[in-house]
Amino acid sequence: MNIPYTVEERPDTGLANGKLGIWLFLASEVMLFGALFSTYIILRVGATEWPHGELNIPLGAINTVILISSSVTMVMAWASLKMNEWGKHRLYLLATFVLAAVFLVNKYFEYSAHFATGEGPWHSTFLAIYFTMTGLHGLHILGGMIVMAYFLGPGAKLWKTNPDQFANRIEYTGLYWHFVDLVWIFLFPVLYLL
Amino acid sequence: MDKSATHHPTVAHPHVEHAHEELGFWRTYVFSVDHKWIGIQYAVTGLLFLLFGFTLMMLMRWQLAYPGRPIPLIGGLFGQDKAPGGIMLPEFYNQLGAMHGTIMVFMGVVPLAVGGFGNFVLPLQIGAPDMAFPKINMMSYWAYFLGGVTMLASFFMPGGAAQSGWTSYPPLSVINQGQQTMWLIGMMFLITSSLLGSLNFITTTVQLRAKGLSWMRLPFFVWAQFVTSFLLLLAFPPLEAAGILQLMDKVAGTSFFMPSGLVVSNRIVTSMTGIAQGSVASGGGNPLLWQHLFWFLAHPEVYVLILPAMGIVSEIIANNTRKPLWGYRALVYSLVFLGFMSFIVWAHHMFMTGMGTTMSAFFQTTTMIISIPSVVILTALLMSLVGASIRFTTPMLFALAFLPMFGIGGLTGLPLGLAPSDIHLHDTYYVIGHFHYVVAPGTIFALFGGVYYWFPKATGRKMNDLLGQLHFWGSLVAINLVFFPMFIEGLAGMNRRMYDGGAQFAHTKSVLYWNVVQGYAAWALGLFQLFFIVNFFMSIKWGKAVDRNPWEATTLEWAAPSPPPHGNFLTEPIAYRAPYEYSVPGAAKDFTPQFEPERA
Numbered sequence: 001m002n003i004p005y006t007v008e009e010r011p012d013t014g015l016a017n018g019k020l021g022i023w024l025f026l027a028s029e030v031m032l033f034g035a036l037f038s039t040y041i042i043l044r045v046g047a048t049e050w051p052h053g054e055l056n057i058p059l060g061a062i063n064t065v066i067l068i069s070s071s072v073t074m075v076m077a078w079a080s081l082k083m084n085e086w087g088k089h090r091l092y093l094l095a096t097f098v099l100a101a102v103f104l105v106n107k108y109f110e111y112s113a114h115f116a117t118g119e120g121p122w123h124s125t126f127l128a129i130y131f132t133m134t135g136l137h138g139l140h141i142l143g144g145m146i147v148m149a150y151f152l153g154p155g156a157k158l159w160k161t162n163p164d165q166f167a168n169r170i171e172y173t174g175l176y177w178h179f180v181d182l183v184w185i186f187l188f189p190v191l192y193l194l
Numbered sequence: 195m196d197k198s199a200t201h202h203p204t205v206a207h208p209h210v211e212h213a214h215e216e217l218g219f220w221r222t223y224v225f226s227v228d229h230k231w232i233g234i235q236y237a238v239t240g241l242l243f244l245l246f247g248f249t250l251m252m253l254m255r256w257q258l259a260y261p262g263r264p265i266p267l268i269g270g271l272f273g274q275d276k277a278p279g280g281i282m283l284p285e286f287y288n289q290l291g292a293m294h295g296t297i298m299v300f301m302g303v304v305p306l307a308v309g310g311f312g313n314f315v316l317p318l319q320i321g322a323p324d325m326a327f328p329k330i331n332m333m334s335y336w337a338y339f340l341g342g343v344t345m346l347a348s349f350f351m352p353g354g355a356a357q358s359g360w361t362s363y364p365p366l367s368v369i370n371q372g373q374q375t376m377w378l379i380g381m382m383f384l385i386t387s388s389l390l391g392s393l394n395f396i397t398t399t400v401q402l403r404a405k406g407l408s409w410m411r412l413p414f415f416v417w418a419q420f421v422t423s424f425l426l427l428l429a430f431p432p433l434e435a436a437g438i439l440q441l442m443d444k445v446a447g448t449s450f451f452m453p454s455g456l457v458v459s460n461r462i463v464t465s466m467t468g469i470a471q472g473s474v475a476s477g478g479g480n481p482l483l484w485q486h487l488f489w490f491l492a493h494p495e496v497y498v499l500i501l502p503a504m505g506i507v508s509e510i511i512a513n514n515t516r517k518p519l520w521g522y523r524a525l526v527y528s529l530v531f532l533g534f535m536s537f538i539v540w541a542h543h544m545f546m547t548g549m550g551t552t553m554s555a556f557f558q559t560t561t562m563i564i565s566i567p568s569v570v571i572l573t574a575l576l577m578s579l580v581g582a583s584i585r586f587t588t589p590m591l592f593a594l595a596f597l598p599m600f601g602i603g604g605l606t607g608l609p610l611g612l613a614p615s616d617i618h619l620h621d622t623y624y625v626i627g628h629f630h631y632v633v634a635p636g637t638i639f640a641l642f643g644g645v646y647y648w649f650p651k652a653t654g655r656k657m658n659d660l661l662g663q664l665h666f667w668g669s670l671v672a673i674n675l676v677f678f679p680m681f682i683e684g685l686a687g688m689n690r691r692m693y694d695g696g697a698q699f700a701h702t703k704s705v706l707y708w709n710v711v712q713g714y715a716a717w718a719l720g721l722f723q724l725f726f727i728v729n730f731f732m733s734i735k736w737g738k739a740v741d742r743n744p745w746e747a748t749t750l751e752w753a754a755p756s757p758p759p760h761g762n763f764l765t766e767p768i769a770y771r772a773p774y775e776y777s778v779p780g781a782a783k784d785f786t787p788q789f790e791p792e793r794a
């Protein structure tokens with residue numbers, strides 16, 4: 001038995017199943033982070049004072065650049081597939097993976113600087129929301145890396161048997177990755193700058 | 195454009211296809227990816243949880259009727275930390291209450307209504323071979339299962355299960371000694387499960403509808419599941435966020451929901467439990483924030499509880515009145531409108547929190563608006579009965595009873611939705627009566643009806659009608675004796691969540707005897723469920739064998755064999771007409787199925 005429209009689009013909706021599925025998933029993610037941003041606003045509006053300058057802005061800015069670059073390489077990884085350039089695809093996907101890893105390493109340095117002074121999430125409401133939101137975002141990065149590792153490793157053989165489906169999967173991974181990137185683009189100014 | 199060319203003849207050669215589909219025991223019965231089996235797994239697990247939740251409630255009813263008297267027979271089993279000498283401790287009562295609500299809502303009704311019926315019926319009704327993502331479907335069941343195991347395990351851990359109600363309001367939920375952390379982790383699993391399920395349902399409905407099955411030809415049940423899935427998809431993530439925040443409060447010493455300078459039992463709360471033991475709580479948190487996030491989920495959640503039930507009832511009513519549903523389009527539009535509105539009424543649960551009159555005015559207005567589509571749906575279903583020659587089958591009895599029971603539940607919601615009257619009624623048994631009328635003789639009756647109705651499709655056999663009738667009439671009388679007195683108690687001012695059932699207050703003395711009546715009625719209700727349990731298992735083996743369309747119904751699921759094979763249909767089903775073409779003038783039979791080609 002096979003399920004229709006796993007690879008090709010259904011004519012009247014113009015969608016393949018996976019495409020709709022990933023968009024719905026992202027919609028739920030928007031609600032998840034939306035709730036956390038709302039929490040941030042409510043806590044901040046209700047606070048008598050709000051700390052500034054506790055975060056490492058240069059490192060945060062570097063991480064922003066890294067994530068934006070990784071979104072570009074992700075698109076290139078997909079586009080290379082569409083142009084049938086397997087070697088380039090591998091390279092770009094690996095680059096995305098490495099950039100994601102560098103992001104997490106930077107995050108690790110930021111976190112450990114806080115913990116070194118004993119200022120964990122329990123220290124203040126600001127650090128509480130900072131650790132919660134960036135922590136959850138970091139888990140999303142990690143999730144993306146696991147998916148990429150899969151497509152770099154065992155998942156890659158699908159390219160031989162069903163290149164269209166493989167390209168679709170990379171596209172969906174990309175959509176997710178752009179979302180994770182976008183969340184950070186909100187997180188950075190909200191937590192570091194404002 | 196030639197539509198037929200774009201559709202796949204998915205199961206054109208069933209015998210060839212199925213010949214090599216020999217799966218082992220594990221992949222057939224445990225880690226199955228077949229939507230029908232997953233549906234049955236969900237339904238059976240859900241029914242078991244309903245039974246378990248019912249048992250917890252029976253213990254509570256004993257304590258309410260006879261406060262402080264040892265629990266007979268089994269009282270000794272609970273141990274010193276729950277019921278020393280068989281006498282229930284207040285902490286244990288709170289555990290029972292919290293877990294009763296959690297289990298009934300998140301592990302009983304929703305998994306049965308959405309996971310069970312949705313999974314089993316929806317793909318069949320739209321003529322699909324399976325769900326769009328069968329593996330994700332399997333994962334969603336197992337996430338639910340793990341959530342259930344986590345919740346159950348919490349009873350046996352130090353401090354016992356969570357104690358702060360299904361609503362888990364902080365600060366109490368954060369500072370009490372029960373396993374709130376396990377509750378939160380369990381909820382994460384359940385939320386994951388319904389996210390996976392809902393995106394699967396939506397994708398399946400959009401993508402896998404059979405040829406000819408346009409949106410306005412969808413059975414109402416499919417519409418109900420479709421809208422429900424959107425509620426699950428978009429309303430659960432904020433609760434997930436709230437759960438993460440509360441978990442941080444529990445284990446990482448944050449104070450998202452903990453105000454500064456909180457005083458409990460004459461002591462200022464300075465430290466949180468968990469890894470940050472000893473560290474000073476930073477304070478500055480906002481307990482109302484939890485309530486907003488929680489009800490942002492939980493109001494849509496109550497529609498998750500009711501919409502699938504409405505879907506089931508509509509199918510049964512159309513089939514047993516042998517008439518098209520009255521006002522199909524009005525039903526669909528009301529349903530969609532209801533879905534939208536359910537996102538902007540949540541703070542009607544918070545009139546008493548001091549959030550301000552502007553907020554109250556807004557939310558009471560939206561609450562009044564949302565009752566309009568509910569009334570439209572109920573009216574359309576009632577109008578469907580007018581002038582029909584009704585077949586009083588067992589499923590139909592349950593569907594018929596749903597209408598007035600849901601009516602009582604909905605109408606009693608109106609005074610709650612208006613801030614001035616809610617001030618009197620909030621946190622009393624009146625609220626308990628209100629939502630139990632909607633969920634128990636409402637939704638759960640509809641679910642029973644659905645079991646009787648689709649049982650032949652799942653097993654190829656009908657359930658016994660006599661046992662079904664006994665189950666129905668007994669349950670109907672008993673359940674009303676349990677829940678109707680709650681309105682009387684509530685109006686007299688009896689509070690909910692009282693360990694002694696209100697005995698400590700003078701103003702409720704005159705209504706306390708109702709607690710005893712409810713105790714007996716709950717026993718009767720439990721006993722009448724035995725008819726169902728016996729009938730269920732007996733009929734699997736000895737029920738009357740039936741063909742593919744025993745109810746002479748019109749929707750697509752009845753085109754598949756009973757039970758349908760993996761892949762469902764022997765030939766690709768095509769929908770030629772609207773879903774409820776009963777008693778078409780000039781037709782030879784009183785039903786013209788969707789899948790029957792136009793005669794040349």
Ligand code: HEM
Pocket residue numbers: 361496497499500542543561564565568603604605607608610611612616619620621625628629632633637
């Ligand atoms: C149709 C119109 C309805 C209206 C106007 C309405 C209104 C309300 C209001 C205002 C409350 C809060 C009362 C309070 O705490 O003081 C409430 C509680 C509740 N309602 Fe409804 N409701 C309606 C339908 C439903 C339906 C369809 C369901 C479920 C299937 C439902 C389930 C609940 C539950 C579970 C609670 C109690 C929550 C708790 O505090 O534990 N309601 N309702």
Ligand SMILES: [Cu+2]
Pocket residue numbers: 492493496539540542543
């Ligand atoms: Cu509500």
